[in-house]
Amino acid sequence: xxxxxxxxxxxxxxxxxxxxxxxxxxxxxxxxxxxxxxxxxxxxxxxxxxxxxxxxxxxxxxxxxxxxxxxxxxxxxxxxxxxxxxxxxxxxxxxxxxxxxxxxxxxxxxxxxxxxxxxxxxxxxxxxxxxxxxxxxxxxxxxxxxxxxxxxxxxxxxxxxxxxxxxxxxxxxxxxxxxxxxxxxxxxxxxxxxxxxxxxxxxxxxxxxxxxxxxxxxxxxxxxxxxxxxxxxxxxxxxxxxxxxxxxxxxxxxxxxxxxxxx
Ligand code: T3D
Numbered sequence: 122x123x124x125x126x127x128x129x130x131x132x133x134x135x136x137x138x139x140x141x142x143x144x145x146x147x148x149x150x151x152x153x154x155x156x157x158x159x160x161x162x163x164x165x166x167x168x169x170x171x172x173x174x175x176x177x178x179x180x181x182x183x184x185x186x187x188x189x190x191x192x193x194x195x196x197x198x199x200x201x202x203x204x205x206x207x208x209x210x211x212x213x214x215x216x217x218x219x220x221x222x223x224x225x226x227x228x229x230x231x232x233x234x235x236x237x238x239x240x241x242x243x244x245x246x247x248x249x250x251x252x253x254x255x256x257x258x259x260x261x262x263x264x265x266x267x268x269x270x271x272x273x274x275x276x277x278x279x280x281x282x283x284x285x286x287x288x289x290x291x292x293x294x295x296x297x298x299x300x301x302x303x304x305x306x307x308x309x310x311x312x313x314x315x316x317x318x319x320x321x322x323x324x325x326x327x328x329x330x331x332x333x334x335x336x337x338x339x340x341x342x343x344x345x346x347x348x349x350x351x352x353x354x355x356x357x358x359x360x361x362x363x364x365x366x367x368x369x370x371x372x373x374x375x376x377x378x379x380x381x382x383x384x
Contacts, residue, residue, distance in 0.1 A: 122163065126153040128181075129160045134174035134324035136164045143182025148190035149235055154209040161216040168222055171383050175323030176220065177316055178243060179227040188234020188257055210235055210267050217242050218268075221332035223323040227316035228294065228303070233257040238267035241276070244335065245319065246303035248294035249312040254302065259289040275342075276302045327365045328383035 122129050128139040138160050140147035147153075167173035180186055189210075217224060217239070226232075226240040228248035233255040240246055240254070248254075256273065258265045265273065265286050273282035277300055285292060298306040307315050323331065333356040341349055360366055364384040372379035 122160075124156045124160065126150065126156050127160060129163065131164070131167060131173055133321075134171065135320045136167065136173040136176045137320070138164075138176070138178045139181050140178070140186055141181045143180075143184070145190060145192070146182070146184025146187035146231060146233075147180040147236070148187045148192075149210070149239075150190040151205075151209055153190075154213065157213040158209075158216070161213045161220075165216050165220055168220065171328070173222060174326075174328055174383070175223050175225070175320050176217075177225045177227055177320045178217075178239070179313070179316070180229050182230070184230040184236075185226070185228045185232040185252060186236025186239055187231060188236045191261065206266060214239060214242050214267055221335065222328065223326075223331050223335075225316055225319055225323075227312055228252045228254075229309075229312055231255060231291065235267045235269075238265075238269045238272065241272045241302070242268060247305045247307060247312065247316050247319070248297065248303055249309040250294055250306055251309050252294040252306075253291040254285075254294070254297050255289070255291045256285045257289060259287060273302075276300075325381065327369070327379075327381045329360055329363055329365060333360065 127141050128137075130137045138157070140153065140157075142148060142150065142153060164173045164176055223245065224243040226243035226246045228240050228246060229252060230249070231253050232240040234257040237254050237256060256265055256269060258269070264270065270286065273285055276282075277285070281300055292302070294303070294306040297303045305315070337349070337352060337356065340352060344352065365379070365381045368381065369379040
C-alpha cells in the first residue's frame, strides 16, 4: 500500500499504522492527515471481511506524534481554520472512534496536541516509560482540540485535566497510568512486545463481543442506567446464541482454548 508519511500493514487480522515522519516527531502535516484518513478507510473496509480484527497505531523514531505540523510549508492550507479541523484532523479520528474493532495506541514517545488526542482516541493506550502526554495547545495560544477538552476531563476529572490543559506541561507515562489516563506504562524495550501481544489477542478474540462492548461504552455517558441495562440485554440476547458463544462454552467443557470466527 503506497504511503509516504506512514506505513500500513494488515496481516493475520492485525492492522498496524506507523506514523512515519520521525525527524518531526511524526507531526501531523496535511499530507500525513490525508494519508491517515486513507489508511483508516482501508482498515475500516477490511473489518466486515474480517481481514482487520484489531488495529494498532504507533510512531516511528523517538516520538509518537507531536500534533499539528508547525513548521512544514502549507501550500494547500485551507483558509478557514474550521475547515482544517473538519476536513483533515477530524475524519481519521472519527473513523478511529467509531470502528468496530479494538484499537491500541502504542505510545513510544511524546504524544502532543492532536497527537495526544489521537492516542487517547484509541481503546487501549499502552505507553513506554520514557513517553509523555502533552496538552501543547495552550503553549501556542490554542485550545485543546480533536476531542482533547472532552477526553481529558472524562478520564481525569476537573483538577487534573485543568492542570494539563492550562499548564501545558508534559505528563510522564508512569503518572498517566497512575492517574488512569492510559491502560499501562511499560519499559521502553517491552512496548512493542506487549502491544503486539495485545494486538494478536484481539485479532483472535470474540469480535462480536468487542464491537458490542465498544458500543456500550460509547452509549453509557448519554444513557440512564435502565436504558443502558436494556441495551446490554439486547446485545446479550444476540450474542448468547452466536456461534462464538457456543464455541466458547464447548471449549470450556473440553478444557481447550476457543477458536472464534466472529459469528
Ligand atoms: O487547524 C489547526 O492547525 C489547529 C490544530 C491544532 C492541533 C495541534 O496539535 S496544536 C499543537 C501542536 N503541537 C505542538 O505545539 C508541539 C510542538 N512541539 C513541542 O512542543 C516539542 O517539540 C515536543 C515537546 C513535542 C518535543 O520536544 P523535544 O525537545 O523532545 O524535541 P524537539 O527538539 O522540540 O523536536 C524535535 C524535532 O521535531 C525538531 O526539529 P529540528 O529542530 O530537529 O529540525 C522540532 O522542530 C520538530 N517538531 C517537534 N514538534 C513539531 C515539530 N515539527 C513540526 N511540528 C511540530 N508539532
